[in-house]
Amino acid sequence: MKEEALVVIDVQNDFCPGGSLAVAGGDEIVPLINEMIGRFEHVVLTQDWHPAGHSSFASQHPGNQPFETTKMPYGDQTLWPDHCMQGTVGAAFHGALEWTRAEIVIRKGFRKTIDSYSAFFENDHKTPTGLGGYLKERGIGSITLVGLATDFCVAYSALDAVKLGFDTTVRLDACRAIDLGGTLELMTGKMRDAGVKLI
Numbered sequence: 021m022k023e024e025a026l027v028v029i030d031v032q033n034d035f036c037p038g039g040s041l042a043v044a045g046g047d048e049i050v051p052l053i054n055e056m057i058g059r060f061e062h063v064v065l066t067q068d069w070h071p072a073g074h075s076s077f078a079s080q081h082p083g084n085q086p087f088e089t090t091k092m093p094y095g096d097q098t099l100w101p102d103h104c105m106q107g108t109v110g111a112a113f114h115g116a117l118e119w120t121r122a123e124i125v126i127r128k129g130f131r132k133t134i135d136s137y138s139a140f141f142e143n144d145h146k147t148p149t150g151l152g153g154y155l156k157e158r159g160i161g162s163i164t165l166v167g168l169a170t171d172f173c174v175a176y177s178a179l180d181a182v183k184l185g186f187d188t189t190v191r192l193d194a195c196r197a198i199d200l201g202g203t204l205e206l207m208t209g210k211m212r213d214a215g216v217k218l219i
């Protein structure tokens with residue numbers, strides 16, 4: 021019998037109202053996520069964790085504004101306001117998130133020259149974070165994803181999870197989206213086509 025894990029993506033201050041990359045309603049999902057944390061046998065958290073001057077920050081690209089796209093050696097990269105810098109209040113988990121039951125916290129985006137939306141692979145889609153191996157070694161075959169943001173870190177994580185063979189569910193009511201020019205519809209469609217259960 022394969023075990024199940026809840027994977028809570030990036031419920032951090034900078035992604036909540038008042039943060040530097042606030043997702044609308046990002047804090048509204050915290051009570052529901054807390055209730056789920058209480059029910060799941062295994063809980064995994066991810067934390068976006070950038071060094072100062074990270075290459076995904078628009079501030080590092082003179083002439084570009086936040087939310088524009090640029091070319092990186094590994095492909096297209098959306099540029100963001102400075103966010104989730106290591107050790108800052110913005111990078112901390114939302115104050116009401118009941119994170120203490122987490123068995124592991126996967127930090128991502130800590131290499132200056134490459135971003136990582138997915139909890140499983142960096143944005144070159146090749147460099148593993150280690151989470152896939154961790155879950156498999158522990159006999160976890162089924163995961164449910166919640167958190168921020170639906171159309172970026174949650175969606176990329178869900179698509180990679182399916183590729184790695186995990187039975188993958190996204191609880192859309194426990195996620196909120198950035199929706200940058202239609203990205204929510206685009207990524208929701210990609211998840212559905214890939215076999216992610218959207219509930």
Ligand SMILES: [Zn+2]
Nearest residue numbers: 068070104129
């Ligand atoms: Zn980031």
